[in-house]
Amino acid sequence: MSAALLTSRHALAEVIQIEFTQFDTFSVEVVNIDVGDTVEWLPKNKGHNVEFLAGPDMEALPPKSKMDEFHSVLFEKRGVYLYGCTPHLNMGMLGLIVVGNDFHNIEDVSNTDLPDVAQSVLMNLIRDARSPAKSE
Numbered sequence: 001m002s003a004a005l006l007t008s009r010h011a012l013a014e015v016i017q018i019e020f021t022q023f024d025t026f027s028v029e030v031v032n033i034d035v036g037d038t039v040e041w042l043p044k045n046k047g048h049n050v051e052f053l054a055g056p057d058m059e060a061l062p063p064k065s066k067m068d069e070f071h072s073v074l075f076e077k078r079g080v081y082l083y084g085c086t087p088h089l090n091m092g093m094l095g096l097i098v099v100g101n102d103f104h105n106i107e108d109v110s111n112t113d114l115p116d117v118a119q120s121v122l123m124n125l126i127r128d129a130r131s132p133a134k135s136e
């Protein structure tokens with residue numbers, strides 16, 4: 001009985017997939033997930049990776065991926081995570097992950113030191129993340 005319970009609890013966790021596009025963007029730029037969900041990045045196009053820039057625990061950001069490699073992160077802490085592609089950060093190849101609809105660290109995220117273009121992309125992403133109508 002308890003094994004069945006464990007299994008059904010696991011089945012609730014989701015896996016969200018994001019691709020690197022040929023336009024130097026992430027196929028999904030804002031993702032709202034629950035604690036325990038996993039995000040996977042698929043190297044559909046070459047020349048990209050995933051590097052975390054901000055998160056609820058700045059001392060323990062998720063690992064950076066190698067270029068052109070599959071990457072998978074399980075999110076266990078509530079808050080907003082900002083990541084980008086290392087070679088394309090400056091042009092705004094960024095993504096946001098909101099875990100548990102929790103924006104407590106949004107100030108840290110928006111204060112991330114980025115060049116102007118990337119900063120304005122980030123502001124748009126934050127606006128999208130906060131707009132409830134845009135939850136797909």
Ligand SMILES: [Cu+2]
Pocket residue numbers: 024025047048049085086087088093
């Ligand atoms: Cu890139």
